[in-house]
Structure formats: structure tokens, C-alpha cells
Amino acid sequence: MAAAPTAPPTMRAVQYDAYGGGAAGLKHVEVPVPSPKKNELLLKLEAAAINPVDWKLQQGLLRPLLPRKFPFIPVTDVAGVVVAVGSGVTGFQAGDHVVAMLNSLYGGGLAEYAVASESLTVKRPPEVSAAEGAGLPVAAGTALQALRAIGAKFDGTGKPLNVLITAASGGVGLYAVQLARLAGLHITATCGARNMELVRSLGADEVLDYRTPEGASLKSPSGKKYDYVIHCTVGISWSTFEPVLSESGKVMDLTPHFAAILKSTLHRVTFARKQLVPLLLSPNKADLEFLVGLLRDGKMKSLIDSRFPLSDVMKAWEKSIEGHATGKIIVEM
Ligand SMILES: NC(=O)c1ccc[n+]([C@@H]2O[C@H](COP(=O)([O-])OP(=O)(O)OC[C@H]3O[C@@H](n4cnc5c(N)ncnc54)[C@H](OP(=O)(O)O)[C@@H]3O)[C@@H](O)[C@H]2O)c1
Numbered sequence: 001m002a003a004a005p006t007a008p009p010t011m012r013a014v015q016y017d018a019y020g021g022g023a024a025g026l027k028h029v030e031v032p033v034p035s036p037k038k039n040e041l042l043l044k045l046e047a048a049a050i051n052p053v054d055w056k057l058q059q060g061l062l063r064p065l066l067p068r069k070f071p072f073i074p075v076t077d078v079a080g081v082v083v084a085v086g087s088g089v090t091g092f093q094a095g096d097h098v099v100a101m102l103n104s105l106y107g108g109g110l111a112e113y114a115v116a117s118e119s120l121t122v123k124r125p126p127e128v129s130a131a132e133g134a135g136l137p138v139a140a141g142t143a144l145q146a147l148r149a150i151g152a153k154f155d156g157t158g159k160p161l162n163v164l165i166t167a168a169s170g171g172v173g174l175y176a177v178q179l180a181r182l183a184g185l186h187i188t189a190t191c192g193a194r195n196m197e198l199v200r201s202l203g204a205d206e207v208l209d210y211r212t213p214e215g216a217s218l219k220s221p222s223g224k225k226y227d228y229v230i231h232c233t234v235g236i237s238w239s240t241f242e243p244v245l246s247e248s249g250k251v252m253d254l255t256p257h258f259a260a261i262l263k264s265t266l267h268r269v270t271f272a273r274k275q276l277v278p279l280l281l282s283p284n285k286a287d288l289e290f291l292v293g294l295l296r297d298g299k300m301k302s303l304i305d306s307r308f309p310l311s312d313v314m315k316a317w318e319k320s321i322e323g324h325a326t327g328k329i330i331v332e333m
Contacts, residue, residue: 007033007042007083013111014313017071019060022321023314026110029071033113038088040115043080043100045333046130048109050075050320051138051171068105075109075331076102077137078116079130089118097124099292101137101283110313112333122288128295135171135302135328140291142281143176143230146252149279150228152183154290162186162246164218164226167233168204169195169326172254176230177202178300188220195326198303218244228252238263238276248273256280303327 011033016025036042054074057066067074082096092098100116108114124133152158163180167173168189180187181203189204196207206222208215218240220226225246231253241251253260256278267275294300305325308316309332316329 007044007113009033011112012310013073014310015071015073015110016058019058019063021058022055023317025058026314026317027071028311031073031111034108034115036084036086036089036115038086039118040086041082041089041092041098041100041118041121042084043078043098043114043116044083045078045080045109045112045114047079047134047333048075048331049077049131049134049137049139049171050316050329050331051077052320052323053138054107055317055321066104067107072107073109073111073114074107076104076107077134077139078102078109078114079124079133080114080333083113086118091118092121092123097126097130098122099124099128099133099136099288101141101288110310110331112310119285120283120288122285122292124292125296127298128292131304131307131328131330131332132295132302133292134330135304136175136291136295137283137288138281139171139328140175140179140300140302141283141287142254142279143172143179144287144291145281146230146254146279147176147179147183147185149252149277150230150250152180152185154179154182156182156184158183158185160184160186161227162220162224163188164220164229164244165189165204166210166218166229166231166236167191168199168207170232171325171328173230173232174199174202174303174327175300176232177204180230182294182299186224188224188226190215190218192324198326202301216240220244225249230254241276242274245274250275250277252277252279254279305329307332 100121169191188206229251
């Protein structure tokens with residue numbers, strides 16, 4: 001393993017040592033800088049993005065599997081500079097600017113330094129800022145995989161499907177709208193009134209305010225039925241989706257709870273034409289490279305809701321829990 005000449009022995013980090021507690025459960029600590037193993041890189045972090053899953057894990061979403069152990073430094077989506085590389089790393093060297101998704105088992109993003117696997121790290125070109133890059137791994141990765149799962153082709157050669165994107169103003173939704181636009185899909189989107197113009201400007205053809213009766217019904221103003229729904233929020237029942245779907249319409253559920261998994265299993269075993277389909281991100285380097293390329297080429301943007309210094313991370317955590325961000329919440333080191 002190459003030495004890390006510029007890394008100090010300890011670093012500032014933010015961790016929690018038990019389930020629950022929300023922002024008040026986070027603690028500022030000074031801990032040793034981690035060492036990269038064979039296929040890992042040590043990064044000096046510049047920015048990290050908070051995703052709902054980060055605080056849901058703190059709430060106990062995957063208890064007792066995750067977090068693996070306490071104390072736990074949360075957050076996986078980061079951008080930074082390579083400080084040192086493990087002996088098996090071939091594609092990076094100290095000084096490279098990168099975007100990475102850290103291993104969900106170990107987290108590590110709310111810190112000055114973190115180790116990333118080479119297999120989930122990509123180079124960040126100068127056209128892409130650290131904050132814009134950090135926004136990508138979970139949120140844009142999920143939007144990309146959900147759209148690919150429905151057959152979207154991002155060079156516009158796929159079928160002209162009608163899609164509904166719920167919570168189009170959120171971290172996942174804003175990427176989903178832009179990717180669906182690249183794929184040439186007809187997009188109906190839901191969001192709050194204050195974000196309707198933004199969502200339209202990024203490519204939605206029709207936008208519904210989710211707080212109005214029309215918005216809550218999910219009905220397309222032009223009467224179109226949806227071939228697919230990219231469902232980026234919670235609390236909408238199957239009985240609301242069912243009448244607005246085309247004959248074999250599917251709802252790609254990004255936040256599948258127990259009842260939704262039962263419903264989707266029932267749909268599958270009964271060969272129902274309209275189906276609820278749970279979808280979880282499967283992180284991979286090729287997708288991250290593709291997404292960074294879209295930012296570099298100006299084909300997609302990372303919209304930043306707000307930026308917080310690491311010293312103010314509790315505010316960032318609270319903001320994400322409140323659930324009203326427009327785009328990504330970024331912590332800067
Ligand atoms: N399956 C996976 O692998 C995966 C990956 C990433 C995320 N997710 C899940 O996907 C969901 C979205 O994540 P995110 O990062 O996009 O969340 P987020 O950024 O926190 O979403 C916030 C946005 O949602 C809007 N919103 C809230 N309720 C809404 C509703 N009923 N209708 C329309 N808009 C609504 C809010 O608008 P207002 O401010 O106007 O209320 C806000 O702009 C989360 O549940 C997350 O856990 C799953």
C-alpha cells in the first residue's frame with residue numbers, strides 16, 4: 001500500500017452510537033484516519049450528500065443488519081481527492097478528483113477522510129463540482145436503474161412511454177425527470193406548487209401539485225394513462241394508482257414497505273397485468289461513470305437544495321428528515 005503523506009493521524013468525523021435520536025443522536029468526534037486495504041483508496045473528502053436511507057438506517061430500518069456496528073459514521077455518497085491507494089489499485093493515483101459510493105456496511109461519508117473501493121469510484125472531471133458529483137451515487141443511480149428497468153434508452157431510441165414521476169422535486173425525482181427527458185418519454189410529474197416551474201423546466205410535460213385534489217388523484221391533465229410510474233415518495237395507495245395505469249401499467253416502488261412487498265408478490269403470482277414492482281439500487285461503477293459523463297456533457301444537472309459545513313451537519317440531517325428538499329442536501333468538508 002502506498003503511503004499517505006498528506007493524511008494526518010486523526011480527523012474530524014460525525015457518528016452515532018445507537019439507533020434512534022435523529023440529528024441529536026449525531027456526535028462530532030476526532031477519530032483515526034482509516035487506512036485503505038488492497039483494492040481501496042483513501043480520499044480526502046470535499047463533499048458528501050445525505051440520502052433518506054442514511055437517517056432511516058439510524059432509525060433502525062435494517063436493524064440488526066445495518067449499521068454493522070456502533071459507533072457508525074453515516075453517509076455513502078461522496079466526492080474528494082485521492083490521498084493514497086491500496087496495492088491492488090490500478091486506475092487511480094494520489095491527486096485524482098473522484099466521486100465514490102462508500103460501502104453501505106461501513107458508511108464513513110461524514111468525515112474529513114474515508115476509504116472507498118476502487119470498484120465504486122470514478123474520476124470527476126473539472127466540469128463537475130464536488131457537490132454536484134456527490135449528489136449522484138444513490139439518487140441518480142436509483143433514477144437511472146428505475147428508468148432502465150422500464151426500458152428507457154437514454155439516446156432516445158426506446159419506446160415513447162407515458163410515465164408518472166412522483167415527488168419529482170426530490171433528490172431522486174429531479175434526476176428521474178431529466179433522465180426520462182433524455183429518453184424521450186412523456187412525463188407527468190407530481191411536486192409541491194413552489195417547484196412546478198422547475199420540474200417543467202427540466203423536462204416534465206405535465207406537472208401536478210400533489211397537495212390539490214387533482215394532484216392527489218394522479219390523473220394526467222391530458223387524460224393519458226401511465227405505462228409506468230417511477231414512485232419516489234410514500235403514502236399513495238394502490239387504489240389511487242390502479243385507475244391511472246394503462247392496461248399493463250407498472251408502478252416502480254422505490255420505497256417498498258412490507259405491505260407493498262406483499263402486494264407485489266400477489267400481483268406476480270396472479271399474473272396481474274397492472275403491477276407494483278419494488279426496486280432497490282444495485283450500485284455499480286458503469287452507472288456512476290455514465291452519470292458523471294452526463295453532468296460533464298451538460299446533459300443533466302445536480303440540483304443542490306442546500307449546503308452545510310461538517311460543523312453544521314445536524315441541520316443537514318434534520319432537513320433531510322423533514323422531507324422537503326428540492327434536490328440534494330450537501331455537506332462540505
Ligand atoms: N429503492 C432505492 O434503492 C432507493 C434509493 C434512493 C431513494 N429511495 C427512496 O426514495 C424516496 C425518495 O428519495 P429522495 O432522496 O428523492 O427524497 P427527498 O429528496 O427527501 O424528497 C423530498 C421531496 O419529495 C417531495 N414530496 C414529498 N411528499 C410528496 C408527495 N406526496 N408527492 C409529491 N412530492 C412529494 C417534497 O416536496 P415538498 O417539499 O413540496 O413537500 C420534496 O421536494 C425515499 O423514500 C428514499 O428512501 C430508494
